[in-house]
Amino acid sequence: MADKSKIGMEFPPFTMVVEKTKIAEFAAAVALKDSKEEIDLIYYDEDAAKKAGYEGIPVPLTFMTSCFFWTDGLMGIVKALGFDLEKLLHSEEEYEYLGQIYAGDVITRKMKVVDMYERGQKDRPGRFAEVTVLETELINQRGELVTKVRSTMIER
């Protein structure tokens, strides 16, 4: 059961470089393709991306969830927040795109626990869940907030 005293808790910030080859690898993975030659050119060819109106190679829509796994990973979160791993489910994910993230950008991730609450009634198993909402801000090397991610985890 999640530890409700953790509402408002901020995880240590983490800074990473968005690698060009990782973008192509991810784009191929979500397109269910075997190689980058089969994906949209904007995800690996800078000239093609610029022709399509981007300043560089953009990251795929759901790419930035990866930075979660390159840092604390799921187990880091489980330990920090006191989750019961066997009951834990990823319930919702939302991205708010305030700017673009391009290959080569240096992104700082700031993640915090914004809410923890109970949903449903305890005497109705199957309908009851404990909800934890994490909010992640992704800030580029110029200090611009480029994407906000809201992740909802539930224990049931």
Next chain:
Amino acid sequence: MNLTSDNINIGDLMPEYTSAPITRSHLVRYAGASGDFNPLHHDETFVRVIGLNNVIAHGMLIMGIAGEAIVSWTPHKYLRKFHSRFLGMTEPVDWNDAENTKKRATIVVTGKVVKKYEENGEKRIRCNIVAKDLTGSRKLDGFFIVALP
């Protein structure tokens, strides 16, 4: 035809997008690409310990497929928001029984424009989406918001 705010209206449908049948190889590729190495998604012996018959796809892979559906219709740079709620597990194809298992592993994404409005000086639409497999089982629902020229 290029998508603009003049040629899109409430009730319009996003072109239906059908994925390839998801294989275990796709799950391993996504695990490597995303860094999500939860054994639930690739280790058959682990899932049996916890009482499942098969490895299951990452929910975020299904959201990624829904993202593919979206950007195959509207350019990536127009996106302002993308929300998904995960509803069900997806099992990959069993190659030793491909005919009977392809449907459960094939994702179909559909969407419908539900709102057209102005915000932050931009012409925006909200489109609700659903991802189901070919047996009709729902995997996720959600919405996206795009700003159109």
